[in-house]
Amino acid sequence: MEEKQGGPWALPIVQVGPTQYFADLRLRQFRDVSNPHNYVDFDSEQGRQMCERTGVVVCRECRMAAIISTALKREELRCMNCLALLVPRVRL
Numbered sequence: 001m002e003e004k005q006g007g008p009w010a011l012p013i014v015q016v017g018p019t020q021y022f023a024d025l026r027l028r029q030f031r032d033v034s035n036p037h038n039y040v041d042f043d044s045e046q047g048r049q050m051c052e053r054t055g056v057v058v059c060r061e062c063r064m065a066a067i068i069s070t071a072l073k074r075e076e077l078r079c080m081n082c083l084a085l086l087v088p089r090v091r092l
Contacts, residue, residue: 012054012055012067013033014050020032021039023056025056025066029047042058055069061079062079062082
């Protein structure tokens with residue numbers, strides 16, 4: 001029996017007012033679905049809020065972006081590229 005390969009998957013869509021954006025991990029931007037020339041950088045204030053809503057994280061060490069389920073415990077997650085903690089632990 002042939003094993004099925006993963007099929008296409010949907011990128012997270014964020015609605016901001018009347019505009020829908022998808023996450024472009026390579027460019028680290030949210031791009032307008034209907035006009036890709038309109039974008040919001042992950043590092044902007046609006047971009048950080050959109051990242052939080054969609055589960056997009058950017059490694060502070062190597063700048064690799066990934067989409068992480070909001071259901072996971074983020075304090076133990078490490079970057080797939082450099083193995084740095086994605087969310088640094090808070091020391092009390």
